[in-house]
Amino acid sequence: MKIAHATLPEDAHARQEACRQVGRQVELRRTHISRIRAADTVFHEGDAKTVCDRDLKRNTFMGDTLFGDSYVLGSKPVLVVVW
Numbered sequence: 132m133k134i135a136h137a138t139l140p141e142d143a144h145a146r147q148e149a150c151r152q153v154g155r156q157v158e159l160r161r162t163h164i165s166r167i168r169a170a171d172t173v174f175h176e177g178d179a180k181t182v183c184d185r186d187l188k189r190n191t192f193m194g195d196t197l198f199g200d201s202y203v204l205g206s207k208p209v210l211v212v213v214w
Contacts, residue, residue, distance in 0.1 A: 142210075145174050149212055152179045161208035164195045172212040173197070179212055 146159045159174060167173065169184045175198055180186075186198050193201040202209055 145210055148177065149174050149179045149210075153212065158213040159210045160213050162211045164197055164202045164205050164209050167195075167197055167209055167211070172214075174210040174212060175200070 142159060146157070149157055149159060153172075167182060167187065169182055169187065171182045173180055173182060180198070182197065188196045188199075190196055190201070194205055195201065197209060
């Protein structure tokens with residue numbers, strides 16, 4: 132039996148805001164911070180942003196960081212915009 136994944140209200144709001152900023156319909160996918168690469172578009176702090184190499188850092192203390200944020204040491208998923 133398959134269980135449908137529930138959409139969280141904050142995900143729906145983030146998707147609506149990302150669609151407004153990008154100007155077309157998009158999907159958001161939850162991804163671990165280590166899977167983010169340059170040229171990905173992410174929804175970060177209320178904005179749809181394109182990631183470049185300088186935005187991604189590997190810190191020995193905090194682990195992977197994106198825009199200086201460790202996403203709770205990798206336990207909080209990153210919302211990636213899927214075209």
